[in-house]
Amino acid sequence: MIFALPLWVTAQIDATFPQERMVFQRSNNNQATVQIAGSYSQAFDRISVDVINRISGATAMSNVTLQTNLSGGQFNGAVILTGGWWKVVVKGIVNNAVVATDTIQRVGVGEVLAIMGHSNAQGSTCSVASCNYECNLCPTISGASDDRVTCVQLNDNNTANFSSPNFSIYENTADPAYLPGSARFAKLDTYVGEAPFARFAWFWGYVGDLLVQQLGVPVLFYNAGFGGSNMEHTYKSAYDIPFEHGFIRYDLRMPYVNMRNIMNLYIPTTGIRGVLLQHGENDRSLDAASIQMYNVGVIDKVRTEFSMPNLAWSMAISSYAAGADWANVKTAQQNVINTANYNVYQGPDLSQINSDTDRPDQIHFSSTGQQKVGVAWANALLTTNFFAVTTPYTGQLQPVTSINCATGNQLTISQPANYNRYLWDNGPTTQAITAGQGTYSARIRNTQNQYYFPPAVVVPANVTVATPVVMPSSATLCDVQSLTLTSGNAVKNLWSTGATSQSIVVSGAGQYSVQAVNPVYGCLSAPATATVTAGAAFTPVISPSSSTLSSGQNTTLTASGCTGAQQRWSTGATASFIIVNPTVTTTYSLSCWSTSTCVATTSVTIYVPTSNTVLAADLSLLMTVNNRTPQVNDVVTYTISIRNSGPGSATTVSFEDRLPANLNFVSSPTLSFANGTVSGLLSNLAAGSTASHSFQARVTAAGSYQNAAEIMGSTNPDPNSQPGSGTGDGQDDAATADLRTRLPVADAVYASPNPNQVSLPPVQSNQPASSSTGADLSLRMVSGTRTVSVGQTVSFTIIVSNDGGLTATNIAIGNEFPAGLQFLASPNLMTFQNGLLTANISQLPAGQSTWFSFTATVTSTGQLIQRAQVTGCSQPDPDSTPNNGSQNGEDDTANIDIRSI
Known part of the structure; x- marks a missing residue:
């Protein structure tokens, strides 16, 4: 209708206000508040500005933050300028690096x-x-x-x-x-x-x-x-x-x-x-x-x-x-x-x-x-x-438009409400327009007949995003109870479940879909789907679940839970029951499976005690805490559960929990407390039963707490653990429950004392001797911190060593990013794509190591696991195979977990 602007080829950031050569009236202290606004089509951490005097060439402002927490494709802020003729450089910042700029050459x-x-x-x-x-x-x-x-x-x-x-x-x-x-x-x-x-x-x-x-x-x-x-x-x-x-x-x-x-x-x-x-x-x-x-x-x-x-x-x-x-x-x-x-x-x-x-x-x-x-x-x-x-x-600050996605690779641009006249420079007189690529501006009039010029909106060529690839695209739930689906789009996603992470865990059959989300405007791609089907899952049961026989006696073991499937006993029998008469303690197993390869197995142990011996009682201890992220001075409840898997009843079972520093005992209905130790006694615990006891304690300092308990004694021998041997030997008669204060966050760690720990055997290396005909690669991974908060940046380092006899060449490393971590940068030029961070080493001499580091931002809470492996090498490795998975325990893999709260 009036003075139409040309349709510009858009950049990632466009400063559209002030317009070139606009002059703002200064105050009597020689200053003016100058609004700086415009459009952006790439996600930035912040927008900053430089202001340069056009007459002297001097920089009056440098890297002044104009706006953070950007959303919607429009940025808007203001700076105070003194009287003068200025050049304003607007900069889009990602990871403290300038990735896009636009310049207003003259502002007065x-x-x-x-x-x-x-x-x-x-x-x-x-x-x-x-x-x-x-x-x-x-x-x-x-x-x-x-x-x-x-x-x-x-x-x-x-x-x-x-x-x-x-x-x-x-x-x-x-x-x-x-x-x-x-x-x-x-x-x-x-x-x-x-x-x-x-x-x-x-x-x-x-x-x-x-x-x-x-x-x-x-x-x-x-x-x-x-x-x-x-x-x-x-x-x-x-x-x-x-x-x-x-x-x-x-x-x-x-x-x-x-x-x-x-x-x-x-x-x-x-x-x-x-x-x-x-x-x-x-x-x-x-x-x-x-x-x-x-x-x-x-x-x-x-x-x-x-x-x-x-x-x-x-x-x-x-x-x-x-x-x-x-x-x-x-x-x-x-x-x-x-x-x-x-x-x-x-x-x-x-x-x-x-x-x-x-x-x-x-x-x-x-x-x-x-x-x-x-x-x-x-x-x-x-x-x-x-x-x-x-x-x-x-002058007054200008109102700002709002932007929403529309159909057909377009945006809906809306001027503020409660104005009585809207005049778009390309003709329309409505409050909102739907527009494709180009630059769109308007003048709007309020009820006092004053006009304003909201900063122009620059619509880029593409506001929709490509349809992502979802992996796997089809799968069957069987003996596994859940499945991880991952979008190939690492930036922003929307799943049919409502989740916005790159990966989701599903536990039911059905069709799941994900759409890539434009990180600036929120426009959605076409959906990519994954179909998850339910296989024939079985829960085999053997009756009785345990038994004690004298030598020469027999008993009947009966199978159930395998209806509609094939079944086989460990004896080779396929009938629904077997008769056994073991002369020594023996374990029998039952497997059932279908043609979909869903397999489930269970077992029972028939105990045949020797004469004049006390029956063994297989005791195990489990400890839980009701709140793993309390505030300082919160009261938490610990529950200690002792299970007797038999075959004999356990008598005179004692157990203890030595509380860490700053974890103060409050009360318990059944347990005793003295000298920093919570203790309990079970007079009799029948085979196949569990006894649970709880106590309350107060967290009095910020930090991480590792509270450990163990069984201290039992009349009956335990076939796989030693009472009172300490809480650090991995036996099932001891357990640790950990928690971490939420606010304030602190790095202090408080652990239960462990004075009775028996000496552990030295770690036996499983590494073969160095071979002159191979390159023995191994990985280690470390992180700058193990506990983080959402929004925090954490650093990781992958260390690659060659313990072989040959120089390793053409080494490739792959690191799988979990959902909840967003890659930021790597000074070693590692490459990140579709959730995989990769690095290449042209050669690594025998006996030497090298490293790669990178940083990531935490985007969600929970346990986050980085998994790395060697994915390629020109020389053979005597004890590992490249690219065969990151969870097989080979020394060319490395995992590290961090916990986000």
């Missing part, structure tokens, strides 16, 4: 002035009878030479041939929709035209040059001058009093409407210092009282209508016309200026510029006259300290 903080008057303010030609009125003796002088003098461009051609179809409509409607918007700020060249009504520079570009040289800041002019008007026309159009005129249209409220449109369309954004008033020559037929009334009425109207009671005015003494200096005009103007506390200041006395050379038609200014007027205006503003003693009105 300085002085904003509006001009009101007749043709000598607007700019005019002039002619005389001696040339039959066919010559122009008042051509405009050149526009500003200083880059910092600006306006809003009105002339589409920027030549003496003024052309603007929109302005032609504006002249017949006075609708500010047809005036140029915030994208048309320009240097005040000779023929750019100054919105809303001037067609060429006249002397204002020269005034700007002189002011900029003295003030050292940019100057912005708006020009509401209307040739042929006087203060009576302006006054009556302001107060809606009808009048007749040959070409001034009262019905449009001309000429006052030009000032109204400046104040409503531009000033809310840029602010303003004051108004330069240059009327008078056309008022000479009026008496002084009327002239004074009209001037005061217009000044008051502007201040009142736009809620700017202190808006400053500088009034020129402009009283010379037709060969005379009109006293009535001068007196009226001087009376207004001299009114006490009226905030109207003495402008230039233009009646002194009155020679035929300067005013060929005795009204308008020739080129030499314009030069003198320019000097006079600059001197008047500077000598009256207009820019120091007046109170400016600063």
Whole structure:
């Protein structure tokens, strides 16, 4: 509808506000709050800015954070700039590195002035009878030479041939929709035209040059001058009093409407210092009282209508016309200026510029006259300290659009609600539009008729994302009870279960789908599906579950739970029962399976005790805690469960829990506490039964707690553990329950004392002797911390060693990333793709090691396991096979787990 912007090829970040050459009114302490906003199409950690002085080249601001916690494709922030002419560099930051930039070459903080008057303010030609009125003796002088003098461009051609179809409509409607918007700020060249009504520079570009040289800041002019008007026309159009005129249209409220449109369309954004008033020559037929009334009425109207009671005015003494200096005009103007506390200041006395050379038609200014007027205006503003003693009105921050996904690779761009007019630069007048690739901006009007220019939105070429690959795409649940499905998209996902992680664990049959999510706009890809079917799962049972026989006795073992499947006993029998008569303690097993290869196995042990011996009692201990992430001073409940798997009843079973430091005993209904130790005694525990006892304890310091308990004694022997042998030997008569305080987080570790630990046998190496014909590769992995919080960065190091006799060549390493960890960076140039981090080593000599490090961000809670393996090597390895899995215990694999809370 108005001034359409081109459809740009988009980058990853686009600064769309301020527009080039926009100037913001500074405060009297030489500062302005400058909003910086725009669009981005890549996910960033933050947006920062550099601000550079265009005149001196000095950097005023560097890496100043504009916004964090980005979402929705629009960034928005503000910085405080001092008076000057600035270059603003906007930067997108990921992992503290700059990955995208955009630059606004010229942004000004300085002085904003509006001009009101007749043709000598607007700019005019002039002619005389001696040339039959066919010559122009008042051509405009050149526009500003200083880059910092600006306006809003009105002339589409920027030549003496003024052309603007929109302005032609504006002249017949006075609708500010047809005036140029915030994208048309320009240097005040000779023929750019100054919105809303001037067609060429006249002397204002020269005034700007002189002011900029003295003030050292940019100057912005708006020009509401209307040739042929006087203060009576302006006054009556302001107060809606009808009048007749040959070409001034009262019905449009001309000429006052030009000032109204400046104040409503531009000033809310840029602010303003004051108004330069240059009327008078056309008022000479009026008496002084009327002239004074009209001037005061217009000044008051502007201040009142736009809620700017202190808006400053500088009034020129402009009283010379037709060969005379009109006293009535001068007196009226001087009376207004001299009114006490009226905030109207003495402008230039233009009646002194009155020679035929300067005013060929005795009204308008020739080129030499314009030069003198320019000097006079600059001197008047500077000598009256207009820019120091007046109170400016600063600009307002612009509202920001909202962005949502639409169909067909498009976005829905919505302007804020509660505005009464929406004008998009590409034509629509609705609050929201749906748009594909391009740049879209609008002006919006509030109920007070003020216009705003929300930062333009840049829509990239692609807002949808490719459909991810889901692995596996089909699987069968059988003897495994759950299955991990992983999306090939490592950035952001949405599963049909509602999960947003890269991987999910499913435990039921069905069809599961995942969609890749655009990390900026949230647009979804087409779904990728995985089908999970349920195999024939079995739970075989042998009855009885245990038995004790004398030598020579027999018993019948009966199978159940294998209906519809094949079954086989460990004896080779396939019947539903077998009769056994063991002479020594013997274990019998039963397996059942289907054609889908689902296999399940169970077993029972028949005990045949020797004579004169106490029956063995296989005791095991389990300890749990009800809250593994308490706060400091929380009370937690520990439960110690002792199981007797038989065959004999266990008698006089004692157990102890030596509490770690800062874990204080509170109470227990059945257990005793003394000297830091919780203890209990079971007089009899029948075979196949479990006894559980609980106690409460208070966590009094931040850190990790490893609380261990063990069985200290039993009348019956235990076939696979030794009572009282300590809690660190891995036997099943001891257990540890760990917890970690949530807030505050601390690295301190408190563990149960273990004074009775029997000596453990030395670790026996299972490594073969070094071979001169092979390369023996091994991996180790370490992390910077083992306990983390969501959002925290953790570092990992993979250490690769060659213990063989040959140099290893063409080594490849693969590290599987778990869901919940997001790769950040690697200084060793490791490559991350689809959840797999890879590295390559061209050669590793015998006896040497090398390492790779990388960092990751924690995105979810729980146990997170990194699994690495050697995936390739040109030499054979005597004790491991490359790329055969990371969980087989071979020394070319390494796993490390961290815990996120």
